[in-house]
Amino acid sequence: MSQTCAPITIVGLGTGDEDQLTLGVWKKLQSVSSGQARLFLRTIDHPMVSLLTANQIPFQTFDSTYTAHGTFEQVYESIADQLLAAAGEQSEEIIYAVPGHPMVAEYTVQLLKERCGKQGISLNLLGGESFLDQAFLRFGFDPIEGFQLLDATRLNRYSLNPHLHTVIGQVYDTLTASDVKLTLMDVYPDDHHVVVGHSLGVSGQEEIVEVELHELDHLKGYGNLSLVWVPRSEEDSVHGRSFGRLHEIVQILRSPEGCPWDREQTHASLRKNLIEEAYEVLETIDEDDPDHMCEELGDLLLQVMLHAQMEEEIGTFTVYDVIATLNEKLIRRHPHVFGSNKAEDADEALMNWNAIKVEEKRKKGIDVSQQSVLDGVPRELPGLMKALKLQKKAATVGFDWSEAHEVLAKVEEELQELRQAMVSQESSAAREKLEELGDLLFSIVNLARFLKVDPEEAIAQTNRKFVKRFSYIEEQLRLRGKSFEQTDLSEMENYWQEAKKVTKLDT
Template sequence: MSTNNPQITVLGLGTGDEDQLTLGVWKKLQLAAKEQAVLYLRTKDHPMVQMLDTNQIPYQTFDENYLAHQTFEQVYESIAEALIQSAKTQSSEVIYAVPGHPMVAEYTVQLLKQRCPSEGISLQIIGGESFLDQAFLRFGFDPIDGFQLLDATSLSRYTLNPQLHTVIGQVYDTLTASDLKISLMEAYPDDYRVVVGHSLGVTGVEQIIEVPLHELDHVKGYGNLSLVWVPRSEQDELYYRTFGRLHEIVQILRSPEGCPWDREQTHASLRKNLIEEAYEVLETIDEDDPEHMCEELGDLLLQVMLHAQMEEEIGTFTVYDVIATLNEKLIRRHPHVFGENKAEDADEALVNWNAMKAEEKRKKGIDITKQSVLDGVPRELPGLMKALKLQKKAATVGFDWSELEDVLNKVEEELTELREAIANPSEVGAQDRLEELGDVLFSIVNVARFLKVDPEEAIAQTNRKFIQRFSYIEDQIRLRGLSFEQTELSEMENLWQEAKKVAKLGQS
């Protein structure tokens, strides 16, 4: 066991050209050889190693660790552990040399920074030229224009920003390049020009290859010294795919220099628009029209953006607060996904959801024991939908029919009462007839619930069927050169029956 204070010194070997190696690092390497300090290299796969061999500077490498572990994370953790144990047992300083700069895309150094203090090991880091220096030089862009550095092995669509120059490291092989291509194509056109750099700054080895994005994984020669540069774009089409651009456009529309109509809108004036846009989305779902659905979902999203923008203008919240609230709620109410709870099916998931809702109310100081079972049903829901939700809530406490036959009998009873109200107009007023009709509709919704059918979907389907058949009648009358005034009801009924037969033939 070493009696001295254990120490690890990390050196950056630069990008690979010996002319770019810093004088301080070179002196440290030479001194290590003279004092017989232990020199470790993360990998022998680096051009500077030839200079070590030429100058007879002994070293050990961790290349075998790459073969012994399945993931890079496991490799880097094993290297950090080996360095720490070596520092504790060696009587001299442990020197660890890595490609490039130790603080740029070097996970082993980050692990050492985390662990060395608690292990009682002194850690010194001496920088070297980073691959970024050569990227700025060889690719020829100024990072002050906007720049981000990303890791190809953990790249997310949500980190990409077309307004910034993007340099992507850790493109070790063709498989990584292929995964990177797929991620980039979610934000950039397939033919967007990107640049691959192999061994930048290394004389006689360097390659700079520009290709369309869809050919990124066709490039040969990927390895430890490979980078991909995605130049920043001025194309409006790329910004159209960003949420930030949508927020910016809505701000402009509502600004004094924006659209007079948009400026005049209030929450109240847009109320009906929100409802209409939601129903237009439902139409596209019923029609199974994805292209139209994409457009209508955009119109619905615009309503959300406008309402949020109005609140942003008076300082209450922004659309980003809306998103943050939603994200927090989704995570909180799905403990079976983001926590330790389990849910084997949809029913269990719903139990978790309702439990979290109840817990949220308790934290807000709401006494749920004093709340009505029927609370939580939106006041402005369409009638059939609201009736269904009310019935479901009542059923949770046992207030329900036991058999479908009982529900059907209730429908007959309500129909009888409606007939009696209609038959005695002198005794029953319009309001009573309205209520009796409502009772019939409410009982029909109960039937739908027992059949596990959404009554809104059922009536929507019947509405579509009616439109198709009535349109057939209109077409046939028009083809005969007639009008409705010239057509008897009996003839229209015949055409209606024809329409039913035509529809059945079309389905067969």
């Protein structure tokens, strides 16, 4: 662009009532009639257009641009390009009129602000009444209480804060209103009350309707001048779904005014709870019970919250530091997702993960070459799980069997050694039986690995099967009015064989 480019002035047409149009903007619009300027409207769909027509003020609109492009971003880019081109082709001032205020929800204005300076074009802005002015007035809330303005086309649950009044603009049609409803329902109850405003401040056209959230897209009349207001809320039904509320509750429980039991807990006293709650979650997975899983995952999360709260109380870290650390780690260890690396399959993704872990250790000053291949296996893992992880780590450097039948032979060898220990009369027999039984279990885990079976899952399934069959025996005795003391082993064995048939039919 040359330095002889025409200046661009952006004016706000206000919310639609001509009585609300500022005097300065009106004078600027009138200059078009004298040939001093050329007027462009973003859209003809605005009540102020009738005033322009009545006063014979000529204008062009960009409505055809909306139909020529598939997304709003493309539309706004095209409008900015056309205005910049017009400024370079003529000497008279370019006036670009937008609904409301130029600096409120006008992406084309942001594009022009960014580009005019680079292309040597003078840019001026004249404010008009924003739709927010009418929203504050007509909805009747004070923004000092806490307020956020959100774009319906970019709405997501993470931008919603129930503690603030929320006004959602750009609700152009019923489809957009439906998207807004679904997003709000991630945070608010279905029957939460919201307010819809059409053409606020425009005489004869204004409509304000309060509805329950699930009815939001059932209303008619959505258009360029439609807003949705979600009043701020302190209701438990709303905040009960937020992470912040969970953090607050745990703080209260640990406070001097909170629960005496929670106050007394330490990392050590809660240690077993963390393990137990994790296993209860696993149980719900095995049961395929989503409702129970939801509850047990909450109990497990509570353990995390309590441990983090204890550290927050002494100033080391907070649960938000835990979250930040996790977020950073997930992004750092997934360069094939958040970066430029590639991973065609799960194995390649795992290789990336392990390589990054090694690099992280180096940055911490850890000499990886001096570490054992077996390092990194948690000390407190359950025995079968720990054996499996140790074997997998040893296998990465070639210390492994070649075929499953070799492992099976090892199982038989360990079983024979256990038999020998069982008949031993030496003083060390008890310790020898312990060691040989451990060796046998370790070799069975190795066999499970070659069979691609998780030993923990295998034993868990057998445990469940045992409980089910033993419960059958108990039920049969109850039906016959008998106790275990009145029953011999052969009778119980008969019921056990029946249970095997019944459980096989169930599966």
